[in-house]
Amino acid sequence: MDPPCSPPFFVGSVNGLICLFNRRGDTYIWNPIIRKSKKLLKSSWGTSRYTKYGFGYDDKCNDYKALFIDHCGNSCNDELSNLRVVVNIYSSRTDSWTTLHDQLQGIFVLNRLASDTWGSLELPICGEEVFNIKLGVVDSELSVLYTCKAGTTSDVWILKNRRVNVSWMKRFTIEYPQYAILYGFDSPIFTFSIYLNLSDNDDILLLIPGKIMIFDGSTKKFKHATIVKECNTAEIYGESMVNPLTL
Structure with missing residues (x-):
């Protein structure tokens, strides 16, 4: 590179x-x-x-x-x-x-x-106490990741019908291990992205600043994590032959 x-x-x-x-x-x-x-x-x-x-x-x-x-x-x-x-x-x-x-x-x-x-947009009601809410992207959809106060689970909400009647839909919940504090977000200003395969049973790839985590697609439970030093918000990159000089 x-x-x-x-x-x-x-x-x-x-x-x-x-x-x-x-x-x-x-x-x-x-x-x-x-x-x-x-x-x-x-x-x-x-x-x-x-x-x-x-x-x-x-x-x-x-x-x-x-x-x-x-x-x-x-x-x-x-x-x-x-x-x-x-x-x-x-x-x-x-x-x-x-x-x-x-x-x-x-x-x-x-x-x-x-x-x-x-314009302005109301966030979904994720619980009685708002502890940690972050905006992000799931595939190509605007999403909210709500992490409970205990830090053991996160609810993933997807924005649906945004051109007609704006509404939020809870897509799934991911479960962290007992040492989830090791994988907490570093700052509220950072965003996240989640990559989903075609089947809901496939693995979920969660990208946040300095961390890459994999969850089982069927159980939504934690499988693996990689710590990346000096990393901003991670992104999915797909190769192409698009020439920036001819845009």
Whole structure:
């Protein structure tokens, strides 16, 4: 692996393409299989310590998009809820950036994008006491992972019928071992992703920052874990021959 920038920071991955950036604010779309990359036009994103980002594909418009959200304030002591929000969106179809101001407040971004619209959404009722809720992705669906206070189980909720009547459906519950505290989430700002095979009886792959866990698909019980040092949110990567220079 020879990324186009160093040190590379991971924005997201879709259709065999990886979006990266470096500390200078240079952003790239890279296909490591064919060893080709495209450096994006310079943007003003990344000016705050609260920058969040994502990368995805809009199949309706055949458009790859990179999104950066900055929370800007007058001092380093400003609370997140009081900071100004600046949204920068790159479109591969127009090869340009769009900047929006104060459109979102208190948002944490997943590495998935769709249309350029947004709104508020109620979370599912997961229990009497909300202990640990994290947004994430199960396959391609927006999801919530609710971990009980004891840290022994997590309920997986899937957002359904999002274009008509928004509703949440509890998909399954995964069971952690007695030493589950070793596999707890490090920070509430991180997201998760779960990969499911075609059959519900196959293994479940759970990816979180610094950790990769496998659960039995039929019992939903823990089977194996791998600790990955210095890792941001893990992502599923699938090889492709998509050339970023011809997007």
